Amino acid sequence: MTRFAKDTSVSVGSSKAEIERIVERYGADQFMSGWGANQAVIAFAMNGRQIRFVLAMPDRAEKRFTHHSRGARAPDAALKEWEQACRQRWRALALVIKAKLEAVESGISVFEDEFLANIVLPGGRTVGDEIRPSIEQAYLTREMTNLLPDYSKGTEP
Template sequence: MGRFAENTTVSVEKSRAEIERILERYGASQFMYGRDDLRGLATIQFQASDRQVRFILSLPNKSEDRFWKHSRGRRTPDAAEKQWEQSCRQSWRALALCIKAKLEAVESGISEFEDEFMAHIVIPSGGTVGELMRPQIEAAYELGSVPSGLAGFLPAPNESE
């Protein structure tokens, strides 16, 4: 099975504009886009359901072997650039699909907003819930139990069990 939209011809700019239209259609506001070419990151941020939400999209590094090598040897710089651009287009199409699916799940009553977007919700420190929780989750698995700092957030055990 191939990757979603691996052969898309939709430009990065069109996908970004589509994401903005999707967000507007579902009632989001304060759309913001940013790019950090040095670190290979793009950011989409918006407000919806009284929450700030941020998606950070890691873009591929132009120097990765997958863009330069193929079965017959080495690609030309132009060919490698085209392969890299294709990978960027694919990433943006996947992000558009992800955001649209999450918003539709909420709109259709399948899920709650916080459940769909929890990892991407911006907290007062400026980070996201996912950035805060990933190390905590890793620690819980390493310890085989919930770290004491998280215990207060979990419901009490059911005494009937």
């Protein structure tokens, strides 16, 4: 399977700006982007919710950038390969956000369903951050964890 936008020439900056235009067009009232280490962040507020996407960026030292089938790449060639991978990820993020917002706008889905994992909770963690460990545990043990405490005996556990 071929990666979406694997050969894109659209810059990271243009993709970020496009994401900002997309969320604004669909009704966002706040937007921010930032980066650090090997990740980038896009966040926006819409429909009374804060949404955050953390985009893992590839490590420049990965062998797929520093080497090819005939051996080591020159530093400038390795940088070019890494930049291409970054552009691809940003294009994919723009596609995902646009598709989710269009699904909501078209009545195919509802906002919370499309962005559930990326909704920021009052403590700063996302719903996905909170739920992922429980999902993993449920599959490992084949038991569902209680979503609420057991009040069947009339007292708090």
